[in-house]
Amino acid sequence: MGTTTERGRGRGTALRAARTAAALALLATGALALGAGGPRQGGAAGAPEPLPRVPVAAQQDQQDQDAQSGRADGCDLYRSVPPSTEDGPAVKAIKARRSLVVGIDLNSYRWGARNPNSGRLEGFDIDLARAIGTAIMGDPEKVVFKAVPTADRIKFIKEGRVDIIVRTMSITCERLQEIAFSRPYFTTSQRVLVPRTSPAKSLDEALNGTTACAATGSSALEELKTRPLKQLVPVENNLDCLVLMQLGKVDATMTDDGLAAGQAAQDQTVKVLDGEVRPGVMGVAMLKDSTDLTARVNQVINDYYAKGAWRGAYDTWLKPYLLDDADRHWPTAR
């Protein structure tokens, strides 16, 4: 929400303006937090904390009347800073230190993974991260990749240990209170994986009276907490769920469809069930104050899509496993 307040001034390069904007953003956040109401009824984002029921004016001025996927209980997941190619203070600082630190995952097959035999980093997120790094820094050598644990993503951003995170990170209202996101670059939803031998035919069936697994700090875990499970097994990494499922210790795994595809790609004896919940979008995460950086990243994402690189990466890394067309996963303002 802070980014919304700053939107109009995002292009400004004067440090003072940025500071004022940041202060305003903080005030706005505080006000929103104070005005927070009762419990929400389901939706795209899995924040358990009370969030504002009434959208503030700043959130209504943009497109997205389609509350189905774009909105989640009073915050706009599609909202970000308008794209820009100008360098603001944050981008200048990054350029001055001659390296852009990008938080990635090294364990998400087909998204961000290290090939143990070649040592190369590979995946859809890695391609996008390289494109962003090269566009901003002008030199792929100046991009530093750093692995970030799922549960520590926001912490790493806030502590300045990474500049941006490109790591299958869902945009949620809860997270938007703490950090900023780029425009969404992928739509996703939470799916359920079961062994092929499982009698469960649908997502609801698979999560009824069973033992289910999800990664700590993920939207999937929040969803599972609302389900009538026999037992909920939280693990550190979504792949730990696949290990437990292969060993027969859990009946089902919930994760987003991208990671579910990665798991299915590593084990032909599991399947992704029909049905999806908590539709959401992924974005590139960064500090709330660095509006100019967000604007630059948004520009890169738009260009990346426009020149067909997004579709190319999708076809390379994800199409064989997601089994549907790229268009279904490109988030468009509705």
Add this chain to the structure above:
Amino acid sequence: MATPVRIERPGPPAPRSRGTGAVEPRRGPVARLGRATRTAPGRLRLAGALLAVLTLAFGALTAVQLNARAAAAERVVRSSQPLSQAAADISRSLADADATAATGFLLAGAEPRTVRARYEEDLRYASQLISEAAGRTDSSSSLHELISSLNQQVPVYAGLVETARANNRQGYPLGGAYQRYASEQMRTVLLPTAARLSAAQDEVLADDLADARSTPWAGYALGVVALLALAWVQLTLFRRTNRVFNIGLLAATATVLAAVLWLTVSATGAGSALQRGERDGAAPLRALNAARVDVLTARLAENLHYVSRGSSTAYAKLWSTTTDHLYATDPQRGGPAGTLAQAQALAPADARATVDQALRDYQQWNERHTAATALENQGDYQAALDATVTAEEANAPRTADAAFSAADRQLAHAALLEEGRFRDEALGVDGDLRTAAAGVAALGLAAAAAALGGLGRRLAEYR
């Protein structure tokens, strides 16, 4: 004990036997004893019997006590110390297997044959020790449960490691998840079980050592009583007959004195040898074994940190807690604390240099680990990994893995020295004790014979 007094007090026969023995007057042992004390030859016979019983009892009891200690000392050397070390070796082999499996995983397709061979040897050795321990343990004992649990878990662990390898070789990140899962099984199931087994075996060893070192008080007491009785009889004879020396009784006294002396020398000698063995061998070895498992756990944490590829901060934490446990400067005590510091402090003189070198290697390993972590924090995972473990022979000596291996080798060497030290002290103790037991028994017999002989001469004068 009170009977020599009766020799001096030739009063009426025990009034008790007369007063109460109305049905059978003047019969039974008490009455006969009463009659015997009334005449001088009777008293002499009684004294002879008493001295013979005392000296024989002294010899026999002391022999039994020394034999019991010899048996305990033999158990220490033959079974409880080797079993305690075997249990420690099970822990160490399993921890080594886990750290080595993680090394192999990190090197993936480039894994050198030596790494794989070391992992296989670790598991083979652990399985061998486990089945040997099973063979030596009664199936009803509580240890048996621990051993059979280990027996079941080792193949399960090995299966998980192979699954990790297979997935890793196909380039699936799932392999890393399996490796971490396998390791978690090792650290939460196998190693704690092995540690319990080790603690139980250490307890058996401590009990056997205490048994072997315990003072044979009964032997000493009976020796003193025999000597007092001999002195008393000789004093009485001197008063009654005015003969200064009775050769037989004198010889008996000398023999009992010699036996007490032998008992003292062998018991204290065995005690101090075993104490030295404990101080210079068993105790430092226990500290060293603890340090070795910690070193392997630290190595494992270092490896798993890279296996997890940044998806977890748990292993960095495991590294720091383990290294703190190994060697840290204790601000309250001012000196270093931790298992490695303790192993260093307890090391006997001949193993100290080796443990000191192990500590230097360990510190170098720490420096290299810190340098690799710095590389990783800069985002260069590959460089950090290469600084930790590499398959390239040219760079291998500069890795953290090389420094770890050096520390591990030094600790293994020190363990051999300390175990040798213990065996040097404890070996032969049981033989010495057994010889002393036989000797004291023979001396007791000789003393009895001499006393009877000496009194026999006095008795002959009454014929």
